Amino acid sequence: xxxxxxxxxxxxxxxxxxxxxxxxxxxxxxxxxxxxxxxxxxxxxxxxxxxxxxxxxxxxxxxxxxxxxxxxxxxxxxxxxxxxxxxxxxxxxxxxxxxxxxxxxxxxxxxxxxxxxxxxxxxxxxxxxxxxxxxxxxxxxxxxxxxxxxxxxxxxxxxxxxxxxxxxxxxxxxxxxxxxxxxxxxxxxxxxxxxxxxxxxxxxx
Numbered sequence: 300x301x302x303x304x305x306x307x308x309x310x311x312x313x314x315x316x317x318x319x320x321x322x323x324x325x326x327x328x329x330x331x332x333x334x335x336x337x338x339x340x341x342x343x344x345x346x347x348x349x350x351x352x353x354x355x356x357x358x359x360x361x362x363x364x365x366x367x368x369x370x371x372x373x374x375x376x377x378x379x380x381x382x383x384x385x386x387x388x389x390x391x392x393x394x395x396x397x398x399x400x401x402x403x404x405x406x407x408x409x410x411x412x413x414x415x416x417x418x419x420x421x422x423x424x425x426x427x428x429x430x431x432x433x434x435x436x437x438x439x440x441x442x443x444x445x446x447x448x449x450x451x452x453x454x455x456x457x458x459x460x461x462x463x464x465x466x467x468x469x470x471x472x473x474x475x476x477x478x479x480x481x482x483x484x485x486x487x488x489x490x491x492x493x494x495x496x497x498x499x500x501x502x503x504x
Contacts, residue, residue: 342412343367358392362399363454363488364413365447370454370488373408375399386425386432393423393435393461400451416447427475431501433463440472441479450491454483469501477501 343366357376364373377395379388400417403409426434435456441449457468471478478501486494 343369343371345373345407345411358460360392360396360399360459361455362396363451363458364400364404364408364415365451365491366411366413368490368492370450370491371413372458373413389433389461390423390425390435392459393456396455396459396461397421397423397452400455415451416445417451418448429475430471430478431469434469434471434478434501435461436471436473438473440476441470441481443472446493446495447491449481450483450487450494450496453481453496454488457481457483 357378360375360377361372362375363370365371375396377392377399379391379395383391397417398419400415401419401421402415404413404415420438422438424436426432427436430436437452441452444452453468453470456462456470457466462468466484467480467482469478469480479498480501481496481498483496484494487496
């Protein structure tokens with residue numbers, strides 16, 4: 300075979316190989332490579348602690364933001380006056396967490412595609428006269444929240460000093476409406492848009 304014949308064969312083989320690869324369903328990945336342009340940041344990956352979202356004063360906490368289709372914990376802090384009684388401390392922490400969830404993510408978090416569905420203006424109070432002592436009542440009834448916002452709230456509050464530390468939190472709307480114990484599960488964290496937090500009714504005291 301002459302050099303010209305081998306060259307022509309190679310040219311014919313290249314398109315054929317490309318077609319075979321495409322037919323096998325092989326698609327490009329987002330994994331950075333060692334050649335070409337600089338690799339882009341992997342979504343939901345922060346380069347390091349974000350000083351703008353943390354404070355040297357306050358209690359270290361975590362809130363759950365949405366990134367991609369999952370909930371991801373990020374560091375925050377909540378200010379609690381020294382000597383605050385436990386019952387009042389729970390409400391202060393809960394309100395601080397609500398405020399942090401409603402705040403716009405930092406620049407680096409936005410760049411990593413973090414977002415929140417919790418809207419500002421929501422407040423929280425402690426239990427009513429006949430409520431369990433660990434209940435929290437929101438100014439907006441939980442059932443009126445979007446699936447993403449409810450998942451963010453449940454997972455954030457249940458994993459904080461505002462709850463009992465068992466992975467659940469008792470929430471209700473204003474007044475004397477029904478109370479439900481909500482749980483934050485792995486399924487809720489991974490699929491907050493389609494998996495509602497498991498809940499069970501809580502009897503009044």
